[in-house]
Amino acid sequence: MSASAYLDWNATAPLRPEAARAVAEALAGTGNPSSVHRWGRAARQAVERARAQVAALVGAATSAVIFTSGGTEANRLALAGGHGRRILASAIEHDSVREAVPEAEIVPVTSEGVVDLRALDALLAANPRPALVALMLANNETGAVQPVGEAAAIAHRRGALLHCDAIQAAGKIVVSLDALGADLLTLSAHKLGGPQGVGALVLREGVALAAQQRGGGQERGYRAGTENVPGIVGFGVAAEIAAGELETYAGIAALRDTAQARLLSIAPETRVFGAEAKRLPNTLCIAMPGVPAATQVMALDLAGVMVSAGAACSSGKVRPSRVLAAMGASPEEAGSAIRISLGWSTAAEEIDSLAEAWGALYRRSRVDAA
Amino acid sequence: MSARPNAAPVYLDYHATTPVDPRVLEAMLPWFTEKFGNPASVTHAYGREAAAAVERAREQVASLIGADPREIVFTSGATESNNLAIKGAARFHRDERDHVVTLATEHKCVLESVHALEREGFRVTILPVQSGGMVDLAALEAALDERTAVVSVMAAHNEIGVLQPLEEIGALARERGILLHSDAAQAVGKVSLDVEALGVDLLSISGHKVYGPKGIGALYVRRRPRARIAPLFDGGGQERGLRSGTLATPLCVGLGEAAALAEREMATEAERVGALRDCLLAGLRREVPALRVNGDVGRRLPGNLNVTFPGIGALELMEACPGLALSTGSACTAAEVEPSYVLRAIGVSDDDARSSLRIGLGRFSTEKDVEFAVDSLGTAARRLKIPSRRRGEVG
Numbered sequence: 209m210s211a212s213a214y215l216d217w218n219a220t221a222p223l224r225p226e227a228a229r230a231v232a233e234a235l236a237g238t239g240n241p242s243s244v245h246r247w248g249r250a251a252r253q254a255v256e257r258a259r260a261q262v263a264a265l266v267g268a269a270t271s272a273v274i275f276t277s278g279g280t281e282a283n284r285l286a287l288a289g290g291h292g293r294r295i296l297a298s299a300i301e302h303d304s305v306r307e308a309v310p311e312a313e314i315v316p317v318t319s320e321g322v323v324d325l326r327a328l329d330a331l332l333a334a335n336p337r338p339a340l341v342a343l344m345l346a347n348n349e350t351g352a353v354q355p356v357g358e359a360a361a362i363a364h365r366r367g368a369l370l371h372c373d374a375i376q377a378a379g380k381i382v383v384s385l386d387a388l389g390a391d392l393l394t395l396s397a398h399k400l401g402g403p404q405g406v407g408a409l410v411l412r413e414g415v416a417l418a419a420q421q422r423g424g425g426q427e428r429g430y431r432a433g434t435e436n437v438p439g440i441v442g443f444g445v446a447a448e449i450a451a452g453e454l455e456t457y458a459g460i461a462a463l464r465d466t467a468q469a470r471l472l473s474i475a476p477e478t479r480v481f482g483a484e485a486k487r488l489p490n491t492l493c494i495a496m497p498g499v500p501a502a503t504q505v506m507a508l509d510l511a512g513v514m515v516s517a518g519a520a521c522s523s524g525k526v527r528p529s530r531v532l533a534a535m536g537a538s539p540e541e542a543g544s545a546i547r548i549s550l551g552w553s554t555a556a557e558e559i560d561s562l563a564e565a566w567g568a569l570y571r572r573s574r575v576d577a578a
Numbered sequence: 579m580s581a582r583p584n585a586a587p588v589y590l591d592y593h594a595t596t597p598v599d600p601r602v603l604e605a606m607l608p609w610f611t612e613k614f615g616n617p618a619s620v621t622h623a624y625g626r627e628a629a630a631a632v633e634r635a636r637e638q639v640a641s642l643i644g645a646d647p648r649e650i651v652f653t654s655g656a657t658e659s660n661n662l663a664i665k666g667a668a669r670f671h672r673d674e675r676d677h678v679v680t681l682a683t684e685h686k687c688v689l690e691s692v693h694a695l696e697r698e699g700f701r702v703t704i705l706p707v708q709s710g711g712m713v714d715l716a717a718l719e720a721a722l723d724e725r726t727a728v729v730s731v732m733a734a735h736n737e738i739g740v741l742q743p744l745e746e747i748g749a750l751a752r753e754r755g756i757l758l759h760s761d762a763a764q765a766v767g768k769v770s771l772d773v774e775a776l777g778v779d780l781l782s783i784s785g786h787k788v789y790g791p792k793g794i795g796a797l798y799v800r801r802r803p804r805a806r807i808a809p810l811f812d813g814g815g816q817e818r819g820l821r822s823g824t825l826a827t828p829l830c831v832g833l834g835e836a837a838a839l840a841e842r843e844m845a846t847e848a849e850r851v852g853a854l855r856d857c858l859l860a861g862l863r864r865e866v867p868a869l870r871v872n873g874d875v876g877r878r879l880p881g882n883l884n885v886t887f888p889g890i891g892a893l894e895l896m897e898a899c900p901g902l903a904l905s906t907g908s909a910c911t912a913a914e915v916e917p918s919y920v921l922r923a924i925g926v927s928d929d930d931a932r933s934s935l936r937i938g939l940g941r942f943s944t945e946k947d948v949e950f951a952v953d954s955l956g957t958a959a960r961r962l963k964i965p966s967r968r969r970g971e972v973g
Contacts, residue, residue, distance in 0.1 A: 214624060220616035220824065228610050235606070235791060238589065238597035245896070245903040246587055248594070277654030277793065280823035284810075304822060398824060403610060405654065405793045405826025420810070422694055423657040423687025424908070432687055433657030434595065434786060436793025439826070505621040514622035 213513040213558035217490060217551035218348050218376060224401035224449055227442040231403055234438035241435050242424065251437050258444025265447040266374070266393060267384040268410045274427045275440050278407040279375040279396030280304040281421075285431065286371050286392040286409050288420050290340060293369070296331055297342040298323045298354070299534035305342050305373055312342065320485040321352035321535045328359060332366035339368035345377035345388070349531045349547050350482035351491025353381065360389030369415065375399055375407075379450030380457055380488045391415045395447075397439065401552075402446035406439035453552065460550050461489035463559060467548060468492050470563040474570050481532060481545060490550040493532075495541055496566070499573045504546050504566070511565035513558075515548045587903045588947045592881055592938030593736050593764060594905055598832070599789035599941065605835040606791065609828035617825050618816060628827040635834025642837040643762075643781065644772035645798050651817045652830055655795040656763035657687040658810075659782035660730075662821065663759045663797055664691040666807030667728040667780060668700055675727035675756075677701045681713060682923040683738075686908065688730055688761055701725070709925045710874035711740040719750050728757045733781075734765035737907045737920045737936050738873030739882025741769060748777025757805050763787050763795070767840030768848065768879050773798055779805035785829065789941055790836030794829035797821075847941060852880030854939050858948045859883055865956025872921055872934060881939040884921075886930045887955075890962045895935065898958035902951055905936050 214222075223231070234254060239247030241255050255275070263270045276282040279302075287295070287308040297305060297312035300321060306312065315328045323343055332339055341363045346353045360370040372390035374383050379400030385393055391412045398404040409430075411417060423432030450457075468480055471494055481493040496504055501517035508515055532542035548562065589597070598606075609631060617632045619625025633647065640647040653659045668678050680692050682704050689704070696702040703721045708714055713731060722729070729751050731742050744760055751758040759780040765771055766781075767788035773781060778798070785794040799805050799820070809820050816822050840847075862885060863869050872884040887895060892906045907918040917931030926934065937951070 216616075216619055216622060216624070219619045219625070220614060222612075222614040223610045225611070228607075231610055232603070232607060235598045235603050236600075238595060240591070240595035240786075243591055243594045243903070243905055245591065245905065246900075247589065247591075247903050277658065278823045278826075281654065307822070396824075398616075398826075403826065403828065404616075404824055405829045421658055421661050421687075422690030423660070423685070425686070432690065433655045434784075434792055436654070436791075436829075438791060439793045439829070502621075509622045512623075514619075514624055516619060516621055 213561040215548045215550060215554070215558060215562060216514045216516050217554075218399070218547060218549035219516055220398050220404065221401050221551050222553070223403055223442065224446050226449055227402055227446040230445040231438045231442035234441040239437070241437060242426065254437055254441050255435050258440045261444035261448040262395065262408055263410070265378060265383065265451045266395070266410055267386055269413065272385070272410050272412065274409045274411060274430045275435060276407045276409060276431055277405060277436070279373075279394055279399070282394035282396070282407040282409040283373055284308045285417070285420050286394055287340070287342065289418050291369065291416070293340040294335060294337045295340050295342065296328065298344065300347050300531045301342055301344055302348060302373060302375070305344070309342065315341070317534050319536045321347055321350045321482040321531065322485050323354050323359060325355060325358055325362060329362050329366070332362065332368055339363070339366070340371060341368050342371045342373070344373040345383060346381065346488045347482070347531060348376045349529055350485070350493045351488035352482040352485040353377070353487060356388045356390065364389065376488065379447070380490060382454060385410060385412065397443035397446060400446055400450045402443040403439045406436050406443045408443070457552060458489050460552070460554065463554060463556065464490055464492055464550055466556075467550075467559045467562060468494070470559070471566055474563065474567045479541060481535060481537070492548040493545055494548065495545040496570055496573070497544060498577060499544055499569065501544055501546050504544070504569060507569045508562070508565050511561065513562050513565050515546050515562070517546055587901050588950055589903045589942070590937050590939065590947070590951060591903050591905050592940035592943070593787070593936060594938070595786045595792065596789045596940055597942060598791055599836060599839060601839060602790055602832050602835045606828045606832040609831050613827070615827070617827055631827055632825055632830045635830040638834035638838040639783065639796050642767065642841045643798060644774055646801060649798050649801050651797045651799055651820045652825055652833075653795045653797055653821055654793055656761065656782045656784035656787070659795045659797040660685070660687045660761050661691050662810050663780040663782060663807065664688065664728060664730050665695060665810060667757045667759060667805065668695050670806045670808040671727040672700070675725050677703070677723060677726040678728055678730070679703045679705065679718070679721050679726055680730040681705050681707055681732070683707050683711060683735065683920045684730065684732055685736055685761055685763070688732070692730070707923055711735060711738045711924045712874060712877070713742050713747065715743065715746055715750070718747065722750060722754055722756060724754070726754065726756045728759055730759040730761065733760045733762035733771065734769060734879045735873065735920070736764050737918060738884045738924065739878035740873045741765065741877045741879065744776040744778055752777050764879060767837065767844060768881065770844065773800065780807070785833040785836060788836045788840055791829050791832040794826065794833045796833065848880045851939050851941070851943065854943055854945065854948050855881055855883055857945070858937065858939065858951060861948065861952030862955060865952060866959045870930070872924065872926055881943070883937040884934060885937070886926065886934045887959050888930065888933060890933050890959055892933055892935050894962055895955065895958055898962060899954045901954055906934065907936050
């Protein structure tokens with residue numbers, strides 16, 4: 209591929225070479241982890257090793273991890289049936305959370321894209337029915353990190369449970385089940401350098417859960433189906449590497465800040481979404497006033513720079529972001545925002561390509577407007 | 579004597595899972611590494627390249643079963659496909675139709691899906707089968723009524739290998755406006771299946787049962803006349819809203835490649851594996867004259883054998899054959915001590931069920947493997963037979 213700058217890491221990250229090797233090795237083996245013979249037991253062992261690796265990434269007990277086919281399924285499983293509770297979800301949750309609990313009452317966010325904790329407390333106080341709060345750890349579009357620990361404390365004080373979608377955060381910042389106080393937490397392998405097609409729900413001991421996919425009783429009965437052994441093995445390896453590299457990952461913020469400064473110097477009047485919030489080190493959500501996001505994405509793509517107009521799940525149909533609208537952005541402003549997301553192998557040259565292509569488009573748009 | 583002290587055990591459990599074909603693996607690898615885009619990221623080249631690969635795989639899967647690519651929904655595996663098909667079909671039609679029909683010998687995940695519907699208020703009929711494992715078509719027809727939403731019948735059985743007459747069932751269902759779902763996880767790629775000829779509306783496919791990867795499957799959903807089903811998960815809206823979640827490109831590519839290989843090689847492979855199986859059966863009969871075959875001998879998967887060694891515990895037999903990777907039945911229930919509910923349903927006594935083994939041969943099985951298996955099982959059976967220890971005969 210001739211493309212030179214991949215800046216869409218929040219959509220998917222490349223598979224880490226160590227994980228790729230582990231996946232390839234597992235693919236070359238055989239054995240169903242439920243089989244009692246030697247090959248089955250070897251597959252079971254590989255799955256359990258990965259379970260420990262994933263658990264370690266979030267500081268959970270190994271037995272707390274339930275493997276799924278990905279983040280969407282993990283969120284669905286976490287929220288299935290709403291636990292018979294009243295559901296509150298922040299306004300910036302991923303579609304997979306929002307659509308798992310369409311009945312959720314929405315907790316507003318600030319203009320920086322951070323959940324309003326006082327509003328959360330007031331909503332919980334207004335109704336004595338036991339609740340479940342869904343709050344993501346880091347937003348996939350803006351990178352804004354949410355005060356999940358404080359939200360969990362509020363939730364627990366009010367007798368509520370807290371579900372934390374940590375899919376974008378894991379592997380980018382420290383995720384600790386205990387520090388967050390989350391009762392349920394979800395992860396996706398391919399966002400942190402593992403393979404696509406595998407995710408996990410981390411379930412705090414004592415939290416009840418209704419199985420969604422029934423059958424052979426795998427994953428303690430919560431999630432039936434033959435385990436995706438190579439995928440799970442790759443997830444485990446990627447999780448272990450990610451956990452070990454969190455400190456260096458934080459360094460990506462410098463490159464992101466460079467990108468932000470350069471784009472701001474090109475278009476000083478623009479808005480960076482969540483700029484004042486605590487953000488993931490790798491994410492930059494920025495608007496080019498007057499230029500639709502789809503136009504920017506295509507122009508950048510022609511220049512070999514790959515970014516997105518928002519969550520990849522809804523791309524194809526590029527539409528103004530619900531997340532940015534919740535932050536008070538006008539439809540025009542939200543419609544001109546793109547998401548730039550970096551990763552562990554992003555090079556300074558890629559930021560140069562971005563700034564060049566974005567700058568050229570910006571200048572063209574000003575000429576056209578004049 | 580084919581003693582193989584240090585060799586890996588001979589794999590005779592192809593129904594539990596199959597190895598990934600090296601050609602499949604080779605096709606998959608680039609999609610793990612340099613071509614890693616999210617197929618939903620259609621705004622850039624990495625994403626479009628991945629999306630194109632997924633669509634190519636969709637065509638390959640469709641072609642294997644005579645379907646249109648638009649009728650293929652990728653899932654995380656056959657368990658999800660079965661859950662989606664059965665629950666989805668029943669829930670979509672719940673206002674007009676509240677009845678679901680299946681067989682007592684279906685896979686756990688089919689029965690569990692049906693039981694979940696029962697808890698939601700659906701009427702459920704679980705039909706017994708004949709002693710050979712085949713559906714009783716008259717009983718099936720009698721069970722269908724104007725409120726039946728979906729009938730689910732497995733194409734090829736995971737334990738006893740029998741092939742059900744889907745075409746006849748399809749005709750019965752079609753004339754009553756009932757959807758026919760078939761769990762074809764074991765059948766796809768092993769025997770020829772054509773969704774048009776069979777008249778199935780929904781058909782579940784598994785990757786790892788056809789030399790593809792684990793963690794991927796597909797559901798065929800008929801377009802004409804349209805089989806309407808409700809999604810199980812919501813989310814990003816992938817797979818036309820039926821199945822949200824990022825599609826795993828390498829897994830889709832792997833399933834596609836596995837389907838393409840099966841389409842090309844199925845006929846010759848079925849013949850070769852069938853001959854090996856017949857060889858195995860003849861050999862075992864020679865060694866153990868009392869051997870009994872469970873399930874119709876005439877209508878079964880080429881690689882399947884399910885046999886009772888009368889008076890010999892299957893677990894002891896497996897223990898005595900460390901050079902063979904065998905199972906007593908479904909891997910999902912492999913660790914359970916209860917005898918197979920499938921064997922019970924075809925009239926095998928609990929004692930005989932505890933004396934039964936499922937043997938699965940496949941693409942990489944050789945004559946040597948078969949000879950070794952006959953030899954090991956024969957030797958072990960003779961040793962375990964004396965003194966005869968039949969469990970469960972106390973009192």
